[in-house]
Amino acid sequence: MPLFDQLCNFAYWLTRNREEAEDLVQETYTKALRGFSSFRLGTNFRAWMYRILRNAFLTSRTGLKATMTVTLDPEEDAPELAVERETPETILIARSNWQLVQSAIDELPVHFREILLLCEVEQMSYQEIAETLSVPIGTVMSRLSRARKTLGERLRQKMKGAEQWSASLGKQN
Amino acid sequence: MVCESWKTELDTYLDGELPSDQMHVFDSHLRTCPSCAADALARVQMKRTVQAVGKRFSPSPEFRARMQQRIAMKPRRTVAGFAWMMATAVIAVVVVVGLAATYLGRQRAGQEQVYSELADLHVATLASSSPVDVVSSDQHTVKPWFQGKIPFAFDLPELQNSEFSLLGGRITYLGQTPGAHLIYKVRKHEISVFIFQEGSLRGRWDEEYPVTKELSFNMETWNQGGLRYCVLGDAATADINNLAELLKHAARS
Numbered sequence: 001m002p003l004f005d006q007l008c009n010f011a012y013w014l015t016r017n018r019e020e021a022e023d024l025v026q027e028t029y030t031k032a033l034r035g036f037s038s039f040r041l042g043t044n045f046r047a048w049m050y051r052i053l054r055n056a057f058l059t060s061r062t063g064l065k066a067t068m069t070v071t072l073d074p075e076e077d078a079p080e081l082a083v084e085r086e087t088p089e090t091i092l093i094a095r096s097n098w099q100l101v102q103s104a105i106d107e108l109p110v111h112f113r114e115i116l117l118l119c120e121v122e123q124m125s126y127q128e129i130a131e132t133l134s135v136p137i138g139t140v141m142s143r144l145s146r147a148r149k150t151l152g153e154r155l156r157q158k159m160k161g162a163e164q165w166s167a168s169l170g171k172q173n
Numbered sequence: 174m175v176c177e178s179w180k181t182e183l184d185t186y187l188d189g190e191l192p193s194d195q196m197h198v199f200d201s202h203l204r205t206c207p208s209c210a211a212d213a214l215a216r217v218q219m220k221r222t223v224q225a226v227g228k229r230f231s232p233s234p235e236f237r238a239r240m241q242q243r244i245a246m247k248p249r250r251t252v253a254g255f256a257w258m259m260a261t262a263v264i265a266v267v268v269v270v271g272l273a274a275t276y277l278g279r280q281r282a283g284q285e286q287v288y289s290e291l292a293d294l295h296v297a298t299l300a301s302s303s304p305v306d307v308v309s310s311d312q313h314t315v316k317p318w319f320q321g322k323i324p325f326a327f328d329l330p331e332l333q334n335s336e337f338s339l340l341g342g343r344i345t346y347l348g349q350t351p352g353a354h355l356i357y358k359v360r361k362h363e364i365s366v367f368i369f370q371e372g373s374l375r376g377r378w379d380e381e382y383p384v385t386k387e388l389s390f391n392m393e394t395w396n397q398g399g400l401r402y403c404v405l406g407d408a409a410t411a412d413i414n415n416l417a418e419l420l421k422h423a424a425r426s
Contacts, residue, residue: 001237001240004232005231012229012230019302022236023297025240026300029240035289059346061344101223120220121224125190141185
């Protein structure tokens with residue numbers, strides 16, 4: 001089955017529930033097979049499959065719930081300003097901190113989570129992401145930038161929390 | 174702020190999305206700018222971490238086998254058949270272009286797509302581990318459950334002295350329009366009843382092109398009281414018609 005493992009992984013990140021992810025993948029293949037005639041030759045097959053999965057997710061209960069809590073970002077298409085960032089990246093990255101990164105991604109709003117995964121995990125080009133999400137490339141760039149920035153901020157908070165926690169443990173001992 | 178303009182483009186550079194001439198310029202800059210080089214290194218590390226962490230979920234062997242089995246059951250839809258289907262699609266496109274897609278044809282295609290979507294919903298729901306959200310054979314339990322969840326109300330038939338039994342219901346969506354999805358059982362067949370607001374479907378239904386059979390499912394659809402009903406399942410045509418009559422009678426009374 002083409003893209004099966006990748007779609008399962010993406011579905012799980014979206015739903016964060018194994019059963020729902022499996023239902024979503026099943027629905028995606030059912031729709032892809034039934035609606036294959038709507039696939040335009042010469043267009044990107046991978047983006048088409050991901051788009052089906054994403055649309056199915058957005059119309060599911062979990063998807064509606066996730067998207068209803070997302071605030072609209074009026075600056076979606078505005079250019080991202082260069083910001084001198086503190087880099088949690090430099091302190092992190094050891095394997096022991098993977099769990100922190102995982103939970104930070106988990107906590108991202110769904111529109112940030114999905115774009116980050118499509119770019120970093122699925123290694124999609126901006127064009128492919130634009131096709132998958134049905135948004136212009138400019139939006140892909142600004143949303144991706146905000147997603148990374150938000151992830152960095154979340155990680156910084158988590159690192160701080162973890163440090164305070166280990167400090168309090170040290171005092172107790 | 175050091176190298177502001179470079180850092181704006183740093184992510185785009187690392188994603189390999191800058192035009193090739195700018196990529197070369199960026200390469201040269203990184204070799205001479207420790208600040209940007211350090212930032213680039215940190216971002217690359219982050220990208221790699223997200224990539225590794227992101228590969229989190231693998232499908233279980235049972236799920237993989239189940240999916241393969243489901244797809245293998247439909248010869249036209251096997252994975253190997255994708256190429257074959259692609260060829261079929263090419264021929265279809267050529268034929269359609271050759272004959273010029275008339276308005277009539279487009280209408281019918283749209284209509285069939287709606288039925289296909291409903292058939293998908295029916296199949297996907299029954300294949301789900303929890304097909305219904307309200308589990309009850311009592312219409313007086315199932316009907317009020319939808320209150321406040323969908324923007325309309327409907328009546329369900331009394332099923333005493335009939336072969337049908339109600340299994341429950343769930344919220345469904347067709348083209349982002351919320352609706353009710355009820356599941357009935359007759360003998361060993363499960364039948365889906367979909368109810369949507371006619372107006373919200375924006376003319377996606379056209380009585381002029383009735384489809385009574387879709388992908389081997391039997392179906393009946395009608396508009397009553399501003400609601401669009403669709404009864405769909407693999408049961409016999411007579412069963413589908415009988416359930417449709419019960420629903421029509423309930424909606425009238």
